[in-house]
Amino acid sequence: MQWNDLIAWIEEEKLGAVRANEPMADHTSWRIGGPAKVMVWPEDTAACSQLLGHCKTTGIPVAVLGYGTNLLVADEGIDALVINTREMNWxxxxxxxxxxxxxxxxxxxxxxxxxxxxxxxxxxxxxxxxxxxxxxxxxxxxxxxxxxxxxxxxxxxxxxxxxxxxxxxxxxxxxxxxxxxxxxxxxxxxxxxxxxxxxxxxxxxxxxxxxxxxKQPLELPNGGSVFKNPAGEGAGRFIDRAGLKGLRIGDAQVSLKHANFIVNLGHATAKDTYTLIRTVQQRIQQQYGISLEPEVVFWGLKE
Ligand SMILES: Cc1cc2nc3c(=O)[nH]c(=O)nc-3n(C[C@H](O)[C@H](O)[C@H](O)COP(=O)(O)OP(=O)(O)OC[C@H]3O[C@@H](n4cnc5c(N)ncnc54)[C@H](O)[C@@H]3O)c2cc1C
CATH class of the missing domain: 3.30.465.10 (Uridine Diphospho-n-acetylenolpyruvylglucosamine Reductase; domain 3)
Structure with missing residues (x-):
């Protein structure tokens, strides 16, 4: 009900196009992610200000979406108003x-x-x-x-x-x-x-x-560099040296082309991808004593 009220309010205030249960997979470069409860496309800063103020007052969670190129969203989706900035492209x-x-x-x-x-x-x-x-x-x-x-x-x-x-x-x-x-x-x-x-x-x-x-697996859906580079060396070098290129969970695979990329071979889920990220982190920790910090942002998954 809260979400229907929110949509009605956004439409009444003319704050941008709005949709319920919008699949996040359509808005991420990994092509992964369940539905956002509500997504809105505001066209200016004033509309965003109103949206944020309203959500703060009513206790509705908010998430901001750019082009989704550094984002892993849970398969269950996200219970929030997602503000999509695509229309603010002047x-x-x-x-x-x-x-x-x-x-x-x-x-x-x-x-x-x-x-x-x-x-x-x-x-x-x-x-x-x-x-x-x-x-x-x-x-x-x-x-x-x-x-x-x-x-x-x-x-x-x-x-x-x-x-x-x-x-x-x-x-x-x-x-x-x-x-x-x-x-x-x-x-x-x-x-x-x-x-x-x-x-x-x-x-x-x-x-x-x-x-x-x-160098990069641009032919397959991916989320860019998964890990930040630890001081002095590329994260991909460690992953490559540890023999993890090609490691696969479901349809999520450590890229054969660039070890710091995880590609979606077709039907990868957020769970597959997240488990693969954690596996790589554990293996690098065990082998080199280095803790790789994710560069990608997680929505609905524990960081
Ligand atoms: C093939 C490929 C290559 C890449 N190469 C590079 C590279 O060389 N260097 C690099 O740094 N990155 C790289 N990236 C990652 C990514 O493109 C960058 O991090 C980019 O800056 C993320 O922008 P976005 O709009 O896609 O953000 P999103 O993925 O939509 O969001 C990322 C985070 O930013 C937040 N956010 C987005 N917009 C706003 C806003 N207006 N206000 C507040 N928060 C916001 C989101 O809430 C989220 O937390 C690459 C990604 C891919 C897929």
């Missing part, structure tokens, strides 16, 4: 700065920057996430990180209250940020880029995409 350029909504594509932004001869985002061309997810997770690759170019982030707290944070307020580290720690909703970000050479940037991006295609 991008506004001004000289060498760009302001983008949470739901803008990082890869689209990187392409636009290169065409404008602006550097600072080329590293992100193959990262399939949203600006909001990238800013929260401090997405990075090839020695670049989104925090290198973030100048300002507009966030909402759990009550829906808006704040404008500077990079210094966020305390970025390797795949961590205070945004994540404080469960803030990232509504928009201002990025500052530097003048660069368009041709060189386009070449750098093409090389990067080619390298990813060669």
């Amino acid at each position: 991008i506004l350029w001004q000289d060498h700065q760009v302001r983008a909504g949470a739901g803008a594509s990082l890869a689209v932004l990187a392409g636009q920057a290169a065409r404008r001869g602006l550097q600072g985002l080329a590293f992100s061309i193959g990262i399939p996430g949203s600006v909001g997810g990238a800013v929260l997770m401090n997405a990075g690759a090839y020695n670049g990180m989104i925090s290198d170019v973030v100048s300002q982030v507009v966030v909402l707290d759990l009550n829906g209250g808006q704040q404008v944070l500077s990079k210094e307020d966020i305390h970025y580290g390797y795949r961590v940020s205070d945004l994540k720690k404080n469960h803030w909703f990232v509504a928009e970000a201002l990025l500052t880029l530097q003048p660069g050479d368009r041709e060189a940037l386009e070449k750098e991006m093409n090389d990067c995409l080619k390298a990813r295609k060669e």
Whole structure:
């Protein structure tokens, strides 16, 4: 009943398209996950603020979804209002700065920057996430990180209250940020880029995409790097050396191409995938005494 009331309220307030029992498997790159009780697609920050405020007052759990490219959702789904940021995908350029909504594509932004001869985002061309997810997770690759170019982030707290944070307020580290720690909703970000050479940037991006295609199992559904790299070495190297490439539980398999990826061979469940993640962690702990920390985020599964 609570969920029907919520849907009726969202429709009445015109806060975005809304659906009940939306399969999360349709919204994650792993193609895994049971239904979200309610999913809403707000179009602006004001609508998000209203949604968060209402859920706080009524005690309804909320979860924020970007492009679902770093997310493992339980087979039972999630009893929450899932705020899908896809419609908040505006991008506004001004000289060498760009302001983008949470739901803008990082890869689209990187392409636009290169065409404008602006550097600072080329590293992100193959990262399939949203600006909001990238800013929260401090997405990075090839020695670049989104925090290198973030100048300002507009966030909402759990009550829906808006704040404008500077990079210094966020305390970025390797795949961590205070945004994540404080469960803030990232509504928009201002990025500052530097003048660069368009041709060189386009070449750098093409090389990067080619390298990813060669090294990563992009032909199968996956959730990106499963584990953070322990200091000094790639998590994939340990997994490979331990002989775990190809290890399979149900249809979840440690990729034969890149050991830090787990691929869905067709009908992998969250349970299969999660059990495989735990198995890999245990084997690496036993063999090397190293505790691998997941980079992927779990919804409805114990971290
Ligand atoms: C093939 C592949 C390659 C990848 N390569 C890389 C890589 O090189 N480097 C890298 O860093 N990552 C990589 N990733 C992982 C992923 O793309 C990034 O972590 C990305 O930043 C996640 O963004 P998303 O929009 O998909 O977030 P989601 O997966 O939707 O969400 C991830 C987390 O962020 C939260 N979140 C999302 N949007 C918001 C928001 N607006 N406000 C608050 N919280 C939010 C969610 O609640 C969740 O906790 C890769 C993934 C894949 C599938």
